[in-house]
Amino acid sequence: MDLYIWLTQTLLPELCESFVDPRKRVSIIYLCTAILLVFIWGLTSGLSLKSGLRAVTSGLLSKKILLSRSSMGDYKLLIINRILFSLKAPFFLSKTAFTAFLFFYLNEVFPTQNSILSATPVIFVTVAYTVILFLVDDLSRFITHYALHRFEVLWAFHKIHHSAETLSPLTVFRTHPVEGIIFGLRSLLAQGIVVACFVFFFGSQVDLVSVLGVNVLIFIFNATGANLRHSHVPISYGRSLEIFFLSPVQHQLHHSKSPKHYNCNFGVVLAVWDKALGTHSLDYSQEKLQFGLGDQKCQYNNTLFKMYVYPFCEVSGILKRRTVEFFNKLSKGENSAFQ
Amino acid sequence: MTKLLNITIASVATLGACTTLAIGDVYGPYPITLKNYSGSKTNSVAYTGQIARHVLHDSLKKLAAKGNGNPNEALKKQMLEFYSGKTPGRKIVAPVSKGTFQIKQEIVDEISKKKNLSGKTYKGAITGMPNNMSGPELIKFWIDKASSANRGVDKANGYHYPQLISKFIMGAVSYNQAVDNYLDEKMTAKKKPNNKPYKKGAPYTGKEHSWDEAFGYYGTPAHSLSLDPKVIYAIAKRKASALKHADVNGDGKVDLKREMVFGPAYYAAAADKTGRTNYGRTITKAFIDGRKIITSANGKKLSQEQLGKLRKLASIIEDNWEKTLAEAVFKYAGSCFKDLKAIQQGKLSAQGKYLKHWGELKGFSLSLQVGRKNLGATASKLNRLIGVGPVMANLSQVTDIDSSGNYVKSQASSIGEYMGHMLKVQKLMLDKFGVKARINDQTADMSNMLKKLGGGSSVEND
Numbered sequence: 129m130d131l132y133i134w135l136t137q138t139l140l141p142e143l144c145e146s147f148v149d150p151r152k153r154v155s156i157i158y159l160c161t162a163i164l165l166v167f168i169w170g171l172t173s174g175l176s177l178k179s180g181l182r183a184v185t186s187g188l189l190s191k192k193i194l195l196s197r198s199s200m201g202d203y204k205l206l207i208i209n210r211i212l213f214s215l216k217a218p219f220f221l222s223k224t225a226f227t228a229f230l231f232f233y234l235n236e237v238f239p240t241q242n243s244i245l246s247a248t249p250v251i252f253v254t255v256a257y258t259v260i261l262f263l264v265d266d267l268s269r270f271i272t273h274y275a276l277h278r279f280e281v282l283w284a285f286h287k288i289h290h291s292a293e294t295l296s297p298l299t300v301f302r303t304h305p306v307e308g309i310i311f312g313l314r315s316l317l318a319q320g321i322v323v324a325c326f327v328f329f330f331g332s333q334v335d336l337v338s339v340l341g342v343n344v345l346i347f348i349f350n351a352t353g354a355n356l357r358h359s360h361v362p363i364s365y366g367r368s369l370e371i372f373f374l375s376p377v378q379h380q381l382h383h384s385k386s387p388k389h390y391n392c393n394f395g396v397v398l399a400v401w402d403k404a405l406g407t408h409s410l411d412y413s414q415e416k417l418q419f420g421l422g423d424q425k426c427q428y429n430n431t432l433f434k435m436y437v438y439p440f441c442e443v444s445g446i447l448k449r450r451t452v453e454f455f456n457k458l459s460k461g462e463n464s465a466f467q
Numbered sequence: 468m469t470k471l472l473n474i475t476i477a478s479v480a481t482l483g484a485c486t487t488l489a490i491g492d493v494y495g496p497y498p499i500t501l502k503n504y505s506g507s508k509t510n511s512v513a514y515t516g517q518i519a520r521h522v523l524h525d526s527l528k529k530l531a532a533k534g535n536g537n538p539n540e541a542l543k544k545q546m547l548e549f550y551s552g553k554t555p556g557r558k559i560v561a562p563v564s565k566g567t568f569q570i571k572q573e574i575v576d577e578i579s580k581k582k583n584l585s586g587k588t589y590k591g592a593i594t595g596m597p598n599n600m601s602g603p604e605l606i607k608f609w610i611d612k613a614s615s616a617n618r619g620v621d622k623a624n625g626y627h628y629p630q631l632i633s634k635f636i637m638g639a640v641s642y643n644q645a646v647d648n649y650l651d652e653k654m655t656a657k658k659k660p661n662n663k664p665y666k667k668g669a670p671y672t673g674k675e676h677s678w679d680e681a682f683g684y685y686g687t688p689a690h691s692l693s694l695d696p697k698v699i700y701a702i703a704k705r706k707a708s709a710l711k712h713a714d715v716n717g718d719g720k721v722d723l724k725r726e727m728v729f730g731p732a733y734y735a736a737a738a739d740k741t742g743r744t745n746y747g748r749t750i751t752k753a754f755i756d757g758r759k760i761i762t763s764a765n766g767k768k769l770s771q772e773q774l775g776k777l778r779k780l781a782s783i784i785e786d787n788w789e790k791t792l793a794e795a796v797f798k799y800a801g802s803c804f805k806d807l808k809a810i811q812q813g814k815l816s817a818q819g820k821y822l823k824h825w826g827e828l829k830g831f832s833l834s835l836q837v838g839r840k841n842l843g844a845t846a847s848k849l850n851r852l853i854g855v856g857p858v859m860a861n862l863s864q865v866t867d868i869d870s871s872g873n874y875v876k877s878q879a880s881s882i883g884e885y886m887g888h889m890l891k892v893q894k895l896m897l898d899k900f901g902v903k904a905r906i907n908d909q910t911a912d913m914s915n916m917l918k919k920l921g922g923g924s925s926v927e928n929d
Contacts, residue, residue: 149921151920151921152927153927209926210926213926223917224910224913224914224917227913227914227917228910228913231890231910231913232890232891232894235887235890235891239880239883239884239887240880240881240883240884241883242883242884242886242887242890243807243808243811243882243883243886244883246808246811246812247811247812247813261920269929273929289928299928300927300928300929301926301927301928302928303926303927303928305926307926307928308926311926311927311928319917319920320917323913323916323917323920324913326916327912327913327916331808331811331886332808332909332912333912333915333916334916336919338919341919343920396929
């Protein structure tokens with residue numbers, strides 16, 4: 129009975145929430161706008177209604193993609209992760225508690241600055257909050273993503289996402305739970321810092337410039353094809369715009385199995401972070417991209433158990449290897465000291 | 468035989484008085500259990516002295532706001548009559564009838580004679596104010612100041628005397644007497660035993676009356692377990708719509724002795740109205756349960772087990788009463804924060820509200836410190852954060868009182884810093900007392916903003 133209540137009152141509503149909540153990228157609104165964009169893209173490429181429909185059916189809603197082994201792996205991870213995270217592990221730090229802690233810390237460090245900007249016009253504060261929150265959020269996503277590729281231990285978990293060989297909007301859910309925790313901490317840090325600073329300096333609640341309750345800038349990003357980042361539709365914004373904003377095809381490049389495309393385009397919305405770090409890439413031609421891990425050994429085979437467990441085995445191997453290397457270095461050092 | 472008759476009459480009276488309530492939901496009447504009682508009384512419950520003190524307090528608060536800005540000896544004398552006098556014939560200044568909300572009594576003596584507040588005020592030093600004044604000394608100091616202030620408010624120094632006097636008395640008299648005297652010392656085996664009358668000729672035992680007096684200080688209607696916190700709140704405000712709920716015997720008037728709501732119960736209801744706490748009901752139920760234990764002893768000495776149960780109930784009452792005071796401190800720290808923000812934004816009209824709220828904050832914070840427990844470092848921190856006086860718009864702040872009773876002021880660093888103090892007061896109440904109603908919670912703003920952002924537990928890649 130308890131299981132039934134949990135299924136119907138917790139799990140199912142939470143699963144459905146992802147598809148109706150406008151704050152989520154895979155909300156039905158954004159999926160519809162993505163389909164519309166692909167249709168228009170197809171229409172303009174082939175100049176016929178048929179070509180528009182073909183673009184939708186082959187690039188986005190193709191059986192080959194949606195029922196592929198890789199996509200099935202995405203769905204399994206979506207459901208099981210949702211079950212795991214609906215249990216609300218007690219070790220998760222409360223975002224409110226963290227924000228309150230930061231807020232009181234600011235009070236300690238800057239005792240005379242509390243609400244010092246409270247006379248600022250509301251419109252200015254609202255716009256500033258919207259933009260700063262967006263920038264901090266986008267930067268923190270970039271840093272997290274970069275770290276997931278840069279550090280071997282983190283890459284072991286992020287590899288699961290990159291093992292997708294077909295991309296669909298639901299590939300965003302192809303995530304190892306450890307990554308889920310990392311993303312949660314990222315969100316906690318980014319939102320907590322911005323909210324605490326704004327409430328501290330401006331003295332009270334600050335509103336967002338929003339559409340359907342979502343930061344207007346995130347809404348624009350989601351409504352203009354964010355879901356196509358994980359798709360087989362190579363929509364480009366044009367090189368002049370892609371210097372500032374990452375297009376769907378640039379993220380597809382990030383997922384390419386070709387070694388020449390490794391470690392590029394880590395950003396989400398803005399290209400400026402990649403530009404600054406030298407990882408920005410516009411290196412796509414008319415070649416059809418293939419996705420996955422390429423020459424790296426892929427042992428997961430879209431099996432749920434393997435996708436969950438193998439990263440831990442890999443991390444254990446890495447740690448063992450590192451320990452051996454550390455002691456080897458240490459002993460070499462000692463030997464050379466005696467010579 | 469007489470005893471049996473008394474019990475029967477008392478039981479019938481109980482049934483008659485609360486036809487709509489289940490037996491046991493009302494505090495009294497309870498039968499006479501005292502052995503060898505030969506008087507004509509049938510009810511052993513009595514707490515009229517405490518109700519008289521609530522009325523003296525309400526009246527004193529009202530009088531404290533009657534000054535015209537010039538020294539007024541007559542007003543001071545009148546206030547002192549309500550604080551330390553016992554003069555017969557004192558007319559009730561508050562609470563009085565309001566529209567259809569008619570109050571039965573007009574003279575304090577109709578409730579109880581020869582009562583004052585000073586004799587029951589906490590005698591220890593009040594460390595939250597300068598010069599180590601005792602409770603009565605501090606109240607008399609404020610009475611003196613209030614008599615010469617315009618409507619009780621000293622705008623130059625930032626003191627709202629009616630609020631300071633009122634909120635401090637709620638602790639220094641009601642809370643202190645209940646939790647540090649009647650529910651503490653008088654609940655030991657030796658003091659006021661249950662097999663003897665409270666005093667010679669009284670119709671109640673030592674323990675019965677001690678418990679009743681503590682209940683009286685809480686200031687809730689005897690039938691309040693059947694009332695919603697919103698109704699309790701409305702009764703205290705003398706709303707016409709609340710009359711039918713207060714007037715339980717249906718005589719068209721509210722009997723201050725059994726049907727009215729006073730300070731402590733009013734503030735418990737204020738917190739309970741949020742739906743996040745249940746202080747009023749918990750306290751009242753504990754009082755009723757305790758009284759039943761004492762009544763069930765039937766005039767015999769209480770056993771160790773019975774005393775143990777009473778101590779547990781006393782602890783529940785004390786804990787919830789303390790939390791009620793902490794909730795009030797939390798609430799008014801939040802109010803002061805909001806007022807200061809308005810002042811910082813140039814809205815000087817917020818000054819009036821600020822002084823009123825600060826008076827409530829200071830009064831309640833001092834009240835919190837005069838219970839049975841020594842709050843130690845928490846009290847020191849609270850007093851340091853709130854200060855001796857509020858930080859004014861021109862950054863002046865009273866920091867001391869000289870030997871002639873004049874305020875000594877100094878310059879605060881900024882309004883923002885004092886706003887930070889208000890937030891720290893809220894945090895202190897949260898950390899040390901676990902307040903839950905959290906009215907005017909300034910950190911709730913952050914919680915609302917985070918809720919709007921969402922994205923808590925999603926496991927999504929970029």
